[in-house]
Amino acid sequence: MTVHTPTRRWDPLVKITHWGVAAVVVVNALIVGEGSIAHIYAGYTLAALLALRILWGFIGTYSARFSSFKPSPSRALGHIADIRAGRHEVHKSHNPLGALMAYALWACLAVIIASGIGMAGAPPAVDASISASEFISGEYGEGSEGSEREESQAEELFEEVHEIAVNLLYVLIALHIAGVAFETARSGKRTITAMLPGGK
């Protein structure tokens, strides 16, 4: 006999790809060396998670589909007006600001992945001769050929783009977490629990 309001809910695929991406980004930033093999693997893993989430945006469950949260600056402005006026609309997926943030995060990740693959090429093979610490922090593909190897122009461009996009991603993540915190304070903790394992 509980009262049931229509609720948006995230399916397990949204949750697993979300926390998978978050985990890879955090672990990569904290413990993985910049030019290491593990870093390249992290990039390919992100590519897989992002590709799966995008596929899910077309064929997934109702709340997960892109058609449920179309990017719309005018609705985002409308949402800001709602916040100002203290109105609480029920959204079937991300709220219009959250939707813009989701697309921004994905676009940023896509640029990072593409430029990273542009620099690194295919995932390097790993065999037993590579120790864990080499895997995580050793420089891959440099050193033996002379570290002052000429970088091609394309490579320099990829490097530049990669760096800018990564910094932008960190800014977006900070904004994203601030946004989630704000929405949680405004609309209740269901904002967060909906994204947690087992939460509805």
Add this chain to the structure above:
Amino acid sequence: MTNGAITTTQRGDRRIPVVVAIVVVQAIAAVFFIADAAVDITAGEWGLHILAEVLIALALLAGVALGAWQTRRMFETAHRNEQALQIARGAVAEIMASRFIEWRLTDAETEVALFALKGCETPEIADLRQVAEGTVRAQLTAIYAKAGVSSRHALSSLFLEDLIEVSTDKGIFGKGAPPEGGDAN
């Protein structure tokens, strides 16, 4: 909130994360494999080796897509079951509320009747409501009298009877299929 019916939908829900986890691992495997195959292919040397790689890549992608599709179906079925259960719960609650009003049960009697219908024993009800067992027994007697029945069993039957009548009236066992499960046909 603690009855058996919910666990049926939860059981359906619980399989989904496992399927999703497999899909995620498959997607990661597919990406690594395709990146590797792409290097081989750009290196030229067309042959059986490359043909095999392309086939495996396609199979992996098909596995991911099928897994995703299956996930969506399972999620939607679980969701629909839950909704059907909500609707059924709502209907039962409505019928009970209207009967209780009709019988002019007091607030205390209404609560006792609800617990009794949920299957609680008299000592349990006394415990839950923090009153003496004698009080509960007296209240139950009053409830049976107002409802015109002589036992708890007969009281439950009243509601079951109502529900089954409602169901056949609306043709749920006939043309209008039940929301999910379809065990009637």
